[in-house]
Amino acid sequence: MVALQTEGLVKRFGALLVTDHVSLDIRPGELHAVIGPNGAGKTTLINQLSGELQPSEGRIRLDGHDIGALSVAQRARAGLLRSYQITSIFDEFSVRENATLATLGAKRNAWRFWRPMLADAAVRSAADEAIAAAGLTAQADIPAGELAYGQRRQLELAMALAAQPKFLLLDEPMAGMSVQESAAVIALLHSLKRRYTILLVEHDMDAVFSLADRITVLVYGRVLFTGTPAEIRAHPEVRAVYLGEEAD
Numbered sequence: 001m002v003a004l005q006t007e008g009l010v011k012r013f014g015a016l017l018v019t020d021h022v023s024l025d026i027r028p029g030e031l032h033a034v035i036g037p038n039g040a041g042k043t044t045l046i047n048q049l050s051g052e053l054q055p056s057e058g059r060i061r062l063d064g065h066d067i068g069a070l071s072v073a074q075r076a077r078a079g080l081l082r083s084y085q086i087t088s089i090f091d092e093f094s095v096r097e098n099a100t101l102a103t104l105g106a107k108r109n110a111w112r113f114w115r116p117m118l119a120d121a122a123v124r125s126a127a128d129e130a131i132a133a134a135g136l137t138a139q140a141d142i143p144a145g146e147l148a149y150g151q152r153r154q155l156e157l158a159m160a161l162a163a164q165p166k167f168l169l170l171d172e173p174m175a176g177m178s179v180q181e182s183a184a185v186i187a188l189l190h191s192l193k194r195r196y197t198i199l200l201v202e203h204d205m206d207a208v209f210s211l212a213d214r215i216t217v218l219v220y221g222r223v224l225f226t227g228t229p230a231e232i233r234a235h236p237e238v239r240a241v242y243l244g245e246e247a248d
């Protein structure tokens, strides 16, 4: 069984080959990390999966269906969501109101009715579950504008979860966070494992090795190797080109 699959994915920017025939199989419930040196093409890969960039060649399938022709919004409705791009955060609205709007945003045409639906019990409970899963229950009634940086990133995650995705794309969710904030996000991601299929791009190797079921190493846009954390650590070429001493 495969949840998300790329087959022969290629992205060129002029003469620059940034995604070089990438074929990936991500299994349902898996947390799959993509690592690689700066400029390896990780973000470009995520942009193609989310629909923000059109591949030059190749296919992307979600649950066996070709989603290559779907827009970002259509992919989101099909359950493939990128954490920070669901919808913008409204600073004057509380954490709960923002999560509620994200729940509604996932439903077609719901925006016209958002005001009365803020009180709808089912919508409210989906939003509250997402807030709890993102570790923000204590901040539910605080205006988003008053959150600390790490909590704001947690709210972005809550908003992604409120849209009830099947598959989450997370591009450096710990970037710019303090050690404590990163630890909180790592704990959160542990709690989300299995409930969601997750593709994680992250530079923090401790986070990657503690969280990932499998890891794909990208180098110059190509897949160098895909394997379990133990296989990655043991792989001579991966150690040589990327992990170096970190593997120890």
Ligand SMILES: Nc1ncnc2c1ncn2[C@@H]1O[C@H](COP(=O)(O)OP(=O)(O)OP(=O)(O)O)[C@@H](O)[C@H]1O
Pocket: 013, 016, 018, 036, 037, 038, 039, 040, 041, 042, 043, 044, 045
């Ligand atoms: N729109 C674009 N036009 C031209 N070149 C681009 C464009 N987007 C990315 N690139 C180039 O593609 C390469 C891969 O970039 P990308 O951001 O995907 O790498 P990355 O692995 O995510 O890097 P990092 O770890 O630094 O975030 C880089 O050389 C970058 O300069």
